[in-house]
Amino acid sequence: MYLLIINPASGGGAGQRTWQTVEGLLKSRGIAHEALFTRSLEQAEAQVLHALARREDWRAAIVIGGDGTIHSVLGALRRRGVPLAVIPAGSGNDTARGFGIPLTIEAALDAALQDRCLEADLLSGSGGLTLTAVASGFDAQVAVNVNNSRYKRLCNAIGAGQLAYIIGILHTLLTFKPCRVSVTLDGKEQAFEQAWLVSVCNLPSYGGGLLICPQAEAGDGLLDVCVVHGCSRGQVLRLFPTLLKGTHVALPFVSMLRGRSVAVHFAQPRHAIGDGEPLGTAPLAVRCEPGALRVLTPLAAAAQVGAAEAGSCQASG
Structure with a gap:
């Protein structure tokens, strides 16, 4: 059954x-x-x-x-x-x-x-369980803006869900302001100035196929983390086309990290999302739960x- x-x-x-x-x-x-x-x-x-x-x-x-x-x-x-x-x-x-x-x-x-089926990891935090990614900062603000928009409904109606995120990126780029972020991975803290986003991924993509962490594997027991920091608005705009192929990982203002638990604390309140759903603006603490879900x-x-x-x-x- x-x-x-x-x-x-x-x-x-x-x-x-x-x-x-x-x-x-x-x-x-x-x-x-x-x-x-x-x-x-x-x-x-x-x-x-x-x-x-x-x-x-x-x-x-x-x-x-x-x-x-x-x-x-x-x-x-x-x-x-x-x-x-x-x-x-x-x-x-x-x-x-x-x-x-x-x-x-x-x-x-x-x-x-x-x-x-395969055994897949889950991401666990105060907001519950997540399967794809927990994202905070610019891309989370994009998701919040898209979900609250009228253009998402229109894009869905014509079968162009990814277009809604592209519009959302341009919309958010006009108002978002980067700030300092502290990322603690497996107990080791790193600080990044003028951070735009921190994404904690279990699968390679979110946002309709954007390969934020192209190397992520759902069953490896590890979190893959992408931090975008220290760049201009123009560089952020040029970054997003590279996410379609995952080539952004080689850019000097992109840091890729990996571990089993991560805490993220922005100097100013920033939205976070899990699987595209809102998680609020509190600092994040996420851990990997290996093999917690079976997927056909x-x-x-x-x-x-x-x-x-x-x-x-x-x-x-």
């Missing part, structure tokens, strides 16, 4: 449209399933926990939505030990990208039903790992 977790409003209504297609495919294949529509991201975890507690034979929870919808149910899936599968229907869909999950509906469903992904078969690492994803309850 599969639990389908659907956010109908995700991606400007793409969640509802995607579910209609998936429902038809599941029925035509005779696959047992139950549908759960999330009323809000704030209530999703409680809804999912209640649903998962009703039976012990869940093979997986298949989320139809975006990174924010996935973010909202991570705690429930971890507590119940049920694997995550994704059929992307959001604006950014970076979780799907990071796990090699196809962005087309039927191919993503096929990946969800193939019963092979085509990468499991491609990696040709042994049964101990991939194996069956049958939930233990």
